[in-house]
Amino acid sequence: MSNPTKSQILVVEDETHLAEGLKLNLELNGYDVMIAxxxxxxxxxxxxxxxxxxxxxxxxxxxxxxxxxRNIRLEDExxxxxxxxxxxxxxxxxxxxxxxxxxxxxKPFNLDEFLLRVERLLTRGAWSQKxxxxxxxxISSLPRFYKFGGNSxxxxxxxxxxxxxEIRLTEQEARLLRLFIANRGKPLSRRxxxxxxxxxxxxxxxxxxxxxxxxLRKYFERNPKKPVYxxxxxxxxxxxxxxxxxxx
Amino acid sequence: MSQSxxxxxxxxxxxxxxxxxxxxxxxxxxxxxxxxTGLKSVLERANLDPDQVLTSHTWxxxxxxxxxxxxxxxxxxxxxxxxxxxxxxxxxxHNFINNFxxxxxxxxxxxxxxxxxxxxxxxxxxxxxxxxxxxxxDADRLTHNINRILDLAKIESKTYEGKLVRExxxxxxxxxxxxxxxxxxxxxxxxxxxxxxxxxxxxxxSLFEILLMNLFTNAIKYNESEIPCxxxxxxxxxxxxxxxxxxxGIGLPQSEFRKVFKKFYQIGRSDDMSAKGTGLGLHxxxxxxxxxxxxxxxxxxxxxxxxxFSLILPLKNLRLERKEGSDE
Numbered sequence: 001m002s003n004p005t006k007s008q009i010l011v012v013e014d015e016t017h018l019a020e021g022l023k024l025n026l027e028l029n030g031y032d033v034m035i036a037x038x039x040x041x042x043x044x045x046x047x048x049x050x051x052x053x054x055x056x057x058x059x060x061x062x063x064x065x066x067x068x069x070r071n072i073r074l075e076d077e078x079x080x081x082x083x084x085x086x087x088x089x090x091x092x093x094x095x096x097x098x099x100x101x102x103x104x105x106x107k108p109f110n111l112d113e114f115l116l117r118v119e120r121l122l123t124r125g126a127w128s129q130k131x132x133x134x135x136x137x138x139i140s141s142l143p144r145f146y147k148f149g150g151n152s153x154x155x156x157x158x159x160x161x162x163x164x165x166e167i168r169l170t171e172q173e174a175r176l177l178r179l180f181i182a183n184r185g186k187p188l189s190r191r192x193x194x195x196x197x198x199x200x201x202x203x204x205x206x207x208x209x210x211x212x213x214x215x216l217r218k219y220f221e222r223n224p225k226k227p228v229y230x231x232x233x234x235x236x237x238x239x240x241x242x243x244x245x246x247x248x
Numbered sequence: 249m250s251q252s253x254x255x256x257x258x259x260x261x262x263x264x265x266x267x268x269x270x271x272x273x274x275x276x277x278x279x280x281x282x283x284x285t286g287l288k289s290v291l292e293r294a295n296l297d298p299d300q301v302l303t304s305h306t307w308x309x310x311x312x313x314x315x316x317x318x319x320x321x322x323x324x325x326x327x328x329x330x331x332x333x334x335x336x337x338x339x340x341x342h343n344f345i346n347n348f349x350x351x352x353x354x355x356x357x358x359x360x361x362x363x364x365x366x367x368x369x370x371x372x373x374x375x376x377x378x379x380x381x382x383x384x385x386d387a388d389r390l391t392h393n394i395n396r397i398l399d400l401a402k403i404e405s406k407t408y409e410g411k412l413v414r415e416x417x418x419x420x421x422x423x424x425x426x427x428x429x430x431x432x433x434x435x436x437x438x439x440x441x442x443x444x445x446x447x448x449x450x451x452x453x454s455l456f457e458i459l460l461m462n463l464f465t466n467a468i469k470y471n472e473s474e475i476p477c478x479x480x481x482x483x484x485x486x487x488x489x490x491x492x493x494x495x496x497g498i499g500l501p502q503s504e505f506r507k508v509f510k511k512f513y514q515i516g517r518s519d520d521m522s523a524k525g526t527g528l529g530l531h532x533x534x535x536x537x538x539x540x541x542x543x544x545x546x547x548x549x550x551x552x553x554x555x556x557f558s559l560i561l562p563l564k565n566l567r568l569e570r571k572e573g574s575d576e
Contacts, residue, residue: 015354017382021361024379028369059350086353087346108357111364 006032007122010051012042012068013084014060022055022084029115039063043071043199051079053122056101058085058092066099067195073100074178074196078128080121084109146181148229148242151220153177162220169219172198176212180230180240189237213238258335262328266321273317277310340511344528351393355386396528399458403535412450417491417561418482420451424460435468436477447482447489449561451540459536462529463557467495472552484563488542491559499548499555508546509534533557 009031013019016037023033034049036042039062046054054072058065069081080102085092088106096104103117146153153160155178158169169177176197179188190209198208213232217224231239284306362379365371371379418441425437467478473496483490500508507513511531534544537559548555 015358017358017386018354018361020382021358021365021379025361025365086350086357107353108360111361111368 006030007053008032008034008049008051009118010034010036010042010045010049010054012036012039012054012060012065013057014038015057025111025115026118029119031118037061039065039068039195040199042068046072046079052125053118054079054081055118056081056083058083058087058096063195063199066095067192069096069099069101070196071199074175074182078125080125082117082121084114146177149220150222151229160219163222164219167219173212173216173219176216180238183240185239185241187233187236187239191237193237209238258328258331262324265324269317269320269324273313276313280309281306340513343513344511348393352390355390355393358386359383359390396458396532400528400532400535403455403532403539412452414448414450415453415456417447417449417451417489419446420456421460421480421491424457425464428461428464432464432468432478434475436475437464437480438478439480441482443482443484445484447484449489449540455536455539459533459559462533463493463559466529466557467493467497471495471497473497487563489561489563491561493557493559494554495556496554499551499553500546501548501551505546505548509544530557 009026011019011022011026011033013022013035014037019035019037023035026033034045034051036045039060042054042056042060043063045051056065056069060068063071065083065085069083072079072081077100081100082103082105083096083101084105084107085096086107088104093104102121105114105117144154144156146155151160151162153169153174155174158171158174160167160169176193179193179197193209213230214224217227217230220229221227229240229242231241233239362383365379366376418439421439425432425439464478468476477496479492479494481490481492481494483492508530511528513531530544530546537544540561542559542561545558545560546555547558
């Protein structure tokens with residue numbers, strides 16, 4: 001599909017002029033570039049094409065850039081991501097960095113600065129890539145094992161232990177669990193769960209989320225009718241919580 | 249602002265200060281009466297004529313106190329109302345800055361990007377022309393956005409000077425669509441006039457065009473259907489003419505029917521950046537409708553089920569003529 005020596009960059013930008021201008025410049029600098037015009041295709045391309053770097057706009061139709069970022073960071077902590085956004089005040093930057101972005105550039109930006117930052121991010125990305133065995137084997141920030149209450153989860157083999165015994169988790173269940181663990185104690189709305197956990201845009205029914213929660217409760221709650229870990233918040237969504245000191 | 253403590257909430261402060269003032273009024277009166285009766289009994293014991301010392305000021309005092317407290321209450325109320333208004337404006341402005349930042353910065357970013365590219369690289373003439381075309385479009389977009397703010401300012405300050413011309417509205421809409429067909433490529437736009445009549449109305453050409461442009465682009469922009477459709481229907485109804493702009497777009501919840509016409513208002517929250525656009529389009533539309541003595545109405549069957557924006561013009565200003573009569 002592409003020259004293996006060329007670095008691959010995914011540009012997520014819905015403004016066609018900007019996207020093409022970025023593509024033009026990056027290609028002139030010897031990179032392989034793909035454009036995604038919305039959040040959904042960004043996630044698709046990220047999975048299929050496995051780029052070395054993602055340039056991400058925040059205001060996107062469908063799933064917004066920050067949700068795309070969080071979605072990716074659930075699975076891959078390593079891939080360098082550069083946010084390119086019209087919103088450049090400190091609050092927005094802090095928000096971006098707290099979700100795990102590597103670099104943040106406000107629009108309008110300086111072309112040379114942008115290209116140099118891209119180059120630097122790719123160089124550093126290559127260093128950390130050397131450490132891991134293969135490109136596809138991406139690593140999440142979460143440890144392989146996770147314990148709460150009497151439950152334990154092994155994210156690599158997708159096996160878990162709960163009150164009802166051994167459970168085999170599906171990929172999607174594991175994903176949702178990671179999302180909950182990464183946001184422990186923070187309420188997550190059904191919409192955000194769909195966007196980040198599934199990569200669905202608005203308009204998809206939120207019943208899907210509820211069904212999954214029912215399943216997770218069946219796996220890990222002693223009494224699924226009275227949940228301790230996966231609690232519902234009225235008119236907000238769900239919150240996952242437990243005391244780490246107590247449970248170990 | 250949302251992080252402020254609950255006890256700093258303006259409504260709470262407002263209520264507690266009213267309670268405090270009302271309470272102090274009753275206490276003033278209560279104490280006054282008590283002290284007075286106490287004094288009276290002392291005077292009686294001293295065998296003095298109470299009426300001589302205490303001339304009947306009681307009601308006077310209560311009246312003056314009540315008036316003063318009333319003024320204080322009114323003051324609090326006015327301050328409260330103004331405070332609420334300022335807060336609301338502040339929120340709207342914040343929204344506006346967020347959205348307009350995007351609208352203004354995007355074309356500028358694109359322009360700058362291409363200019364820097366041209367400075368940095370030698371491109372072929374073919375490529376150059378292509379990107380120059382982009383730059384022209386970006387400059388147009390920027391102009392368009394700036395003009396929108398200026399138009400709004402003009403209409404709002406009522407200094408808009410445009411000639412009012414009597415036009416057939418059906419033909420006006422058709423003409424507009426013909427002229428701008430290229431913008432709405434790939435969309436299904438139909439104009440229906442079931443009554444077959446022509447509707448003459450005094451309009452300002454430039455303003456009416458802004459109104460149509462906003463309604464047309466909204467129908468297409470906020471649309472996730474494969475083929476965006478827009479149906480424009482002319483319906484004489486009761487004492488007015490309803491021009492319905494019906495689309496198959498994303499629709500809107502009932503709670504937003506009125507709000508969408510507010511200045512700077514955007515459906516979607518600015519914090520998760522799902523809002524896009526300037527929040528001025530429909531506000532401008534409503535102002536133009538009012539300028540033409542009409543009004544705007546929004547309806548929708550719900551999210552994802554399309555929406556209908558109706559321009560309602562009063563019929564008394566409207567000349568109804570048979571189609572044959574107006575064909576010349």
